[in-house]
Amino acid sequence: MSLVFIGPPAAGKSRAGKRLAQRLGASYADTDKLFVREHGPIHEFIPREGEPAFRRLEREVVANALREYDVVSLGGGAILDEGTQADLEYGEHEVVLLVANRRAIEERISGKTNRPLLSGIDSWVETFERRRPVYERLADLRVDTSFRPMWQVVNEVRRHLKKIDSPLLARKAAEQADEDGTVPTG
Numbered sequence: 001m002s003l004v005f006i007g008p009p010a011a012g013k014s015r016a017g018k019r020l021a022q023r024l025g026a027s028y029a030d031t032d033k034l035f036v037r038e039h040g041p042i043h044e045f046i047p048r049e050g051e052p053a054f055r056r057l058e059r060e061v062v063a064n065a066l067r068e069y070d071v072v073s074l075g076g077g078a079i080l081d082e083g084t085q086a087d088l089e090y091g092e093h094e095v096v097l098l099v100a101n102r103r104a105i106e107e108r109i110s111g112k113t114n115r116p117l118l119s120g121i122d123s124w125v126e127t128f129e130r131r132r133p134v135y136e137r138l139a140d141l142r143v144d145t146s147f148r149p150m151w152q153v154v155n156e157v158r159r160h161l162k163k164i165d166s167p168l169l170a171r172k173a174a175e176q177a178d179e180d181g182t183v184p185t186g
Contacts, residue, residue, distance in 0.1 A: 001167045002072050007098035008128040009076040010108040012145040017073035020154045026070035034061045059083055079134050088138045096157055097139035104146040
């Protein structure tokens with residue numbers, strides 16, 4: 001079982017995923033970073049090879065990450081792939097949709113040039129609106145990150161995991177108990 005962060009670019013998926021994994025003592029992967037490690041910078045790859053080639057290779061990276069890591073942050077468009085959608089809908093994954101309002105996103109992306117499929121806030125809004133139905137269909141939990149400290153976002157996700165009695169929390173508690181000789185309390 002993995003916990004998977006999805007959402008539009010600049011919603012906070014990477015920061016939330018990394019911070020949550022640290023809090024849980026869980027393994028973590030950011031699929032954009034895995035892609036870069038294997039294939040080079042995305043902002044160079046897409047103009048050179050095209051978006052279809054990027055999406056095909058991204059799918060492989062995502063499928064591997066979902067099998068190998070406890071917490072996974074997907075690139076904003078990874079959910080466009082039908083195989084990834086099926087993995088998230090029918091696999092044993094808890095999917096968290098992170099969103100943010102226009103003003104928060106505008107602050108986060110202003111001056112950034114390493115997002116090849118975005119060219120400003122209007123492009124972001126158009127992309128988000130086009131993908132929104134897929135994001136919402138796949139999500140088990142929706143969290144707004146607009147102007148919130150990341151610790152609040154992570155705590156909201158942890159409360160959700162506790163509420164649903166997530167195997168991820170139980171497994172990590174059992175592993176910690178094995179390491180320090182205590183009895184897990186859940």
